[in-house]
Structure formats: C-alpha cells, structure tokens
Amino acid sequence: xxxxxxxxxxxxxxxxxxxxxxxxxxxxxxxxxxxxxxxxxxxxxxxxxxxxxxxxxxxxxxxxxxxxxxxxxxxxxxxxxxxxxxxxxxxxxxxxxxxxxxxxxxxxxxxxxxxxxxxxxxxxxx
Amino acid sequence: xxxxxxxxxxxxxxxxxxxxxxxxxxxxxxxxxxxxxxxxxxxxxxxxxxxxxxxxxxxxxxxxxxxxxxxxxxxxxxxxxxxxxxxxxxxxxxxxxxxxxxxxxxxxxxxxxxxxxxxxxxxxxxxxxxxxxxxxxxxxxxxxxxxxxxxxxxxxxxxxxxxxxxxxxxxxxxxxxxxxxxxxxxxxxxxxxxxxxxxxxxxxxxxxxxxxxxxxxxxxxxxxxxxxxxxxxxxxxxxxxxxxxxxxxxxxxxxxxxxxxxxxxxxxxxxxxxxxxxxxxxxxxxxxxxxxxxxxxxxxxxxxxxxxxxxxxxxxxxxxxxxxxxxxxxxxxxxxxxxxxxxxxxxxxxxxxxxxxxxxxxxxxxxxxxxxxxxxxxxxxxxxxxxxxxxxxxxxxxxxxxxxxx
Numbered sequence: 001x002x003x004x005x006x007x008x009x010x011x012x013x014x015x016x017x018x019x020x021x022x023x024x025x026x027x028x029x030x031x032x033x034x035x036x037x038x039x040x041x042x043x044x045x046x047x048x049x050x051x052x053x054x055x056x057x058x059x060x061x062x063x064x065x066x067x068x069x070x071x072x073x074x075x076x077x078x079x080x081x082x083x084x085x086x087x088x089x090x091x092x093x094x095x096x097x098x099x100x101x102x103x104x105x106x107x108x109x110x111x112x113x114x115x116x117x118x119x120x121x122x123x124x125x126x
Numbered sequence: 127x128x129x130x131x132x133x134x135x136x137x138x139x140x141x142x143x144x145x146x147x148x149x150x151x152x153x154x155x156x157x158x159x160x161x162x163x164x165x166x167x168x169x170x171x172x173x174x175x176x177x178x179x180x181x182x183x184x185x186x187x188x189x190x191x192x193x194x195x196x197x198x199x200x201x202x203x204x205x206x207x208x209x210x211x212x213x214x215x216x217x218x219x220x221x222x223x224x225x226x227x228x229x230x231x232x233x234x235x236x237x238x239x240x241x242x243x244x245x246x247x248x249x250x251x252x253x254x255x256x257x258x259x260x261x262x263x264x265x266x267x268x269x270x271x272x273x274x275x276x277x278x279x280x281x282x283x284x285x286x287x288x289x290x291x292x293x294x295x296x297x298x299x300x301x302x303x304x305x306x307x308x309x310x311x312x313x314x315x316x317x318x319x320x321x322x323x324x325x326x327x328x329x330x331x332x333x334x335x336x337x338x339x340x341x342x343x344x345x346x347x348x349x350x351x352x353x354x355x356x357x358x359x360x361x362x363x364x365x366x367x368x369x370x371x372x373x374x375x376x377x378x379x380x381x382x383x384x385x386x387x388x389x390x391x392x393x394x395x396x397x398x399x400x401x402x403x404x405x406x407x408x409x410x411x412x413x414x415x416x417x418x419x420x421x422x423x424x425x426x427x428x429x430x431x432x433x434x435x436x437x438x439x440x441x442x443x444x445x446x447x448x449x450x451x452x453x454x455x456x457x458x459x460x461x462x463x464x465x466x467x468x469x470x471x472x473x474x475x476x477x478x479x480x481x482x483x484x485x486x487x488x489x490x491x492x493x494x495x496x497x498x499x500x501x502x503x504x505x506x507x508x509x510x511x512x513x514x515x516x517x518x519x520x521x522x523x524x525x526x527x528x529x530x531x532x
Contacts, residue, residue: 008456010133016456024529033531040450040469040478040493044531062528064490066452066469070526 008067012100015071020078021060028060041065043073047080054085068100075099141462145508148466149440149499150294153346155390156503162393163351166386174382175375185385189375192392199399200322200343201332202358209357210388211379214323217342217357218245218288220378221319224365225286225340226253229317233283239263239271239300241293241481243321263289268432269298269485277308284309286317291325291341295468295481295497296431297441299329303336317363323347323355327398328406328438339363345387349501350394354387398502405502410439412500412509419513420444424520430482430495442498443468445482445491446520448527454496457519463512468495 025031025046035042042065048058059077063070076096080088146154166172171188173181193205202208211217222236236253238246240262250260261279263271271289280287287309291302302320309316323344325331333341341358345351359365359378371380398405421427426447431437446454451467458465468479469492478492487495496516500509 008134009130010137013134013137013456016453017460019526022526022528031531037493038489040452040489042530044528062526062530064448064527064530065450067456069450070453 009100012068012071015074015100016067019061019063019070019074021058021074021081022062023060024062025058025060028058035065037064041069043069045073045077049085056080056083056085056088072096072100137460138462141460143508143511144462144464145504145512146464147442147498147500147504147512148464149347149349149501150497151466152352153349153501155346155351156349156394156397158397159350159390159393163386163390166389171385175385176373176382185383186375188385189383189388192388195392196343196356196395199395200326200341200358201334202360203334204361207358207361209359209376209378210383210391211355211357212353213355214243214321214342214344214347215245216379217344217355218243218321219249220357220365220368221340221342222246222249222253222286222288223368224378225317225319226258227366227368228364229285232315233285235259235261235281235284237261237263237276237280237284237287239265239289240484241265241269241295241298242288242290243294246288246290246321247480259283265298265484267486268436269293269296269481270432270436271300271305273301273304273308276305277312280309280312280316282313284313284316286319288319288321290321290323291331292322292329292438292441293431293481294321294324295441295479296443296485297324297438298431299325299436299438302338306336306338317365324438324441327395327402328409328440333358333360340365345391345394348394348398349503350392351387351390354384354391356391401502406439408502409500409504412504412506413437413439413442415506415509416442416498416500416512417444419509420516423513424517428487428491430485430487440499440501442500444496445487446494446496447491448530449494449520449523451494451496453523453526454494454519457523458496458515461515461519463515463519465496465498467493468497469493 028046029049031046033044044062046060047056050057059081061073061077063073171184173185175185175189193208197205197208236250236258238250254260263276265271289300289305292299306318309318317339319340320338321342323342326343327348339360343356345354367378369380373380374383428445430443451469455465455467468482478489482492482495
C-alpha cells in the first residue's frame with residue numbers, strides 16, 4: 001500500500017489528554033532519562049522499588065515528545081507497576097507498541113526510549 | 127483505522143471557536159471563490175478547450191481570460207507566459223527539470239538556497255545522482271541568502287539558480303532583484319527561477335520590475351482551490367516538457383486544462399489584489415498582534431525569521447522551548463486552533479524542518495516550532511482566541527515536561 005497510515009488512534013489521544021502516573025517522584029528509588037532532545041523525544045522515568053520484594057511499587061514519568069511518546073510512557077508506567085525488577089526489565093518496545101494499539105509509521109522509532117529508560121533504572125538497581 | 131479517525135474528529139465537539147491558521151498546508155476556499163467556480167462544473171465552459179464545439183470554445187475563452195488576469199497581477203508581458211498546472215510541486219519540478227533537459231551539455235551546476243521548499247530540494251537531490259552538482263546558498267539567522275556567496279559560486283558551469291522570493295516557513299522576503307542581478311551579470315544565459323507562491327498577493331512583487339526567467343505560483347496559497355497553480359515562463363525562455371500526453375491549449379503541460387479550478391485561481395487572485403494594500407495591512411497588523419502577544423506572554427519563545435517589513439505580512443513562526451511541536455498542534459487542535467509544526471514528528475523523515483536548522487535553530491528549538499498564517503478573513507476576535515489558547519496549551523505540555531529528571 002502506498003498510502004501512509006494515520007499517525008494516531010483514540011487510545012493515544014485519550015492518554016495524551018489524561019496521562020497516568022505523570023510527574024516527578026521525589027521519593028523515587030531510581031530515575032533515568034532516555035532519548036535525545038535532538039530527536040524531539042525524551043523521557044524521564046521514576047521508579048519506587050520495595051527493598052525486600054524488589055517489586056516496583058510506584059512508577060511515574062516526565063516527557064518531552066509527541067502525543068505517542070506521552071501515551072506510551074503512560075502505558076509503560078502502568079505495565080511495570082507491581083512487577084519485579086527483572087520482569088520489568090524484560091518489557092520490550094514491541095510489547096508497549098502492542099498495548100497502545102496500532103501506532104504510526106515511525107512513531108516508535110526503532111526502540112522506544114521509554115523502555116531504555118526503565119531498563120537503565122533497573123540496571124542501576126540490579 | 128477510519129473508525130479511529132472519526133473518533134479523533136469527534137473529540138473536537140463543543141470547541142468554543144475554530145480558528146484555522148494552517149494556510150501553509152491547505153486552505154478553506156472562500157465562498158465567493160466557490161460561487162464563481164460552480165457554474166464551470168456543469169453549466170458552462172465544461173468542454174475541452176481545444177475542440178470545435180460551443181462548450182469547448184467557452185472553456186477556451188474562460189482559460190484565456192483567466193490567464194490574462196493572472197498575467198496582469200503578476201506583471202507578465204503576455205498571457206502566453208502563464209502555464210497552468212496542478213500546483214507548486216509540479217511547477218517547481220517543471221522549472222528545474224524542464225531547464226535541465228533543455229540545457230543538456232551546457233553545464234552541470236544548479237544553485238538553490240538551503241531553505242527552498244522540498245519540491246526544489248528533492249528534485250535537485252535526484253539530479254545529483256545523475257551527475258549534476260547542486261550547491262546551496264547559505265542563509266543567515268533570519269533566513270536571508272548570502273549574496274556574497276552567490277557572487278563567488280555562480281560561474282560559467284552554472285545552468286540555473288532557484289531562490290524563493292518569500293520563504294514559506296519563516297516569511298523571509300529575499301533580495302531577489304539583487305540575486306538576479308548577480309546571476310545575470312555573471313552570465314545572462316543562466317536561468318533564474320523563483321517560487322513566488324508565498325509572495326504573490328502578499329508582497330509588492332512585479333515580474334516586469336524583477337525580470338526572472340521562471341516563477342512558480344500556487345493557487346491555494348492565495349485562498350484559491352487546491353490542485354491548480356502556474357509556472358510563469360518568460361516569453362523568450364525555452365524549457366522542455368517533462369510529461370507527455372495530449373496537448374491542450376498550452377505546450378508545456380499536457381492534459382486537458384481544469385477550467386473550474388483555473389476560474390477559482392483567477393478569482394482568488396482578483397480578491398487578493400483588488401484591495402491589496404488594505405488586505406496586507408490587515409494581515410500585518412494581525413501577524414504582529416499574534417507575534418507580540420505570544421512573545422510577551424510566554425517565556426522560552428523564539429521568533430523564527432525576520433520581523434517588520436522584511437517578513438511576509440501573513441507569516442508567524444515561533445519556537446516554544448520545552449514543548450514538542452507535534453503535541454502542541456494536537457493540543458491546540460483540541461481547542462479549535464489549527465496550526466502546523468516544524469517538528470520531526472510531523473514529518474515522515476523524522477527530521478525537524480530544514481529551514482529552521484538552516485537558520486541555526488538547535489534541534490530542540492526546531493521541534494517546538496509552530497507555523498501559522500493569517501489572512502484577510504481573520505478577525506481580532508480570532509487572534510484573541512488564539513492568544514488565549516496557546517499559553518494554556520504550552521503550559522500543559524510544559525507540565526508534562528516537568529523537570530525532566532533535573
């Protein structure tokens with residue numbers, strides 16, 4: 001097909017308007033920034049981790065990016081919440097893309113920075 | 127997928143006001159232009175202008191009268207110099223390729239500015255693959271071409287130079303007369319092309335005073351219908367056709383002319399020019415009200431392009447730091463304010479606007495840019511509404527940006 005797919009679906013729009021787990025977390029165990037301002041895509045993730053169980057009890061984000069970036073960040077924080085660190089680490093951009101529904105061509109370029117950010121956070125702890 | 131789009135559209139229900147400012151990318155056609163076009167679809171002049179029957183002769187008469195009108199507004203000597211074609215992209219392709227085909231073997235250098243529209247840049251990139259050398263005139267921080275550079279680089283090996291009269295993204299009014307003089311004094315055979323799509327009807331520009339060889343004109347940029355434009359080719363200039371097919375009333379672009387669209391283009395020109403001074407004064411006032419209103423009320427903002435008389439009267443292009451442009455277009459759309467952005471996210475190439483990076487904007491400044499154009503139809507109430515919507519939109523997105531881990 002030669003026609004470009006449309007960049008957005010209603011799920012992305014809804015999460016862009018009402019993102020979950022938005023904002024800085026002052027009591028975060030770890031935070032990590034991924035992406036690059038030059039690509040217009042940058043995310044900070046904050047994770048609060050329970051010492052004993054190594055489970056993520058809270059996750060939040062800040063974003064500089066397009067609506068898809070904001071929506072997928074919101075989804076990713078929901079996905080990793082409650083997970084053990086090692087399991088959260090396994091979250092791939094493909095899983096996130098699947099969760100958000102059909103996303104646009106190029107909207108999650110190669111590797112979603114949010115996953116990198118969670119991975120970085122996990123690695124720091126592990 | 128279509129279902130999804132319907133929901134996106136539905137999300138806009140109940141907006142307080144709608145202000146369309148994305149005139150760079152498309153335009154609503156004014157009622158008076160539509161009214162003028164309508165009879166030409168099925169009441170009169172619906173024939174083929176080259177054929178020997180009444181509707182055909184009516185079409186011929188209509189096309190010639192429209193060409194005559196546009197020739198007069200643009201400062202052409204003769205209506206024969208106006209070649210109708212589907213739009214700016216086609217006109218720019220014809221200008222570049224048509225010249226290159228004609229001038230085969232006479233040199234291989236093409237000079238364009240680094241902020242030309244993609245219909246110039248991409249066709250030149252294609253020519254580079256077949257052995258042409260393309261040199262790009264650098265621009266300064268406001269988008270003005272470097273005339274000294276041009277003087278140095280234009281040589282006997284150059285076949286053509288192409289510089290837009292007004293930049294479509296940042297509104298810079300180029301010193302075309304000076305550029306033309308530099309090129310022609312070096313070698314008069316070098317073809318000089320200028321895209322006047324953003325100059326026509328917005329600045330005092332007359333081809334009889336600035337005798338370029340080729341000029342591109344777009345209809346929708348002056349509120350005419352989409353799908354029509356023209357390439358001005360000065361009487362004594364020869365270029366080749368780039369498409370083949372049945373020839374209508376004009377030799378450079380095959381196919382049967384689209385009479386209703388030509389009528390719309392001509393009517394839109396008439397409306398833009400009949401109260402020219404009044405129209406551009408109105409636009410300039412609203413432009414400055416928008417620019418000043420935004421720069422004075424929002425911190426971390428940058429005006430892209432020059433200000434005052436050196437800027438096109440309709441163009442507003444501002445970068446909002448810590449605010450990504452595509453998100454901003456969506457946030458504003460949900461408030462009924464329709465704009466576009468130079469952000470990478472709005473482009474298939476995932477690179478920010480080449481115009482903004484050429485004037486020295488850092489990537490994150492280019493990503494946060496918003497482009498708006500005002501017309502004679504906009505009101506103070508429209509601008510007041512936009513000036514209320516933008517700070518709220520920027521504020522929400524900057525909250526999402528937060529401290530960015532800092």
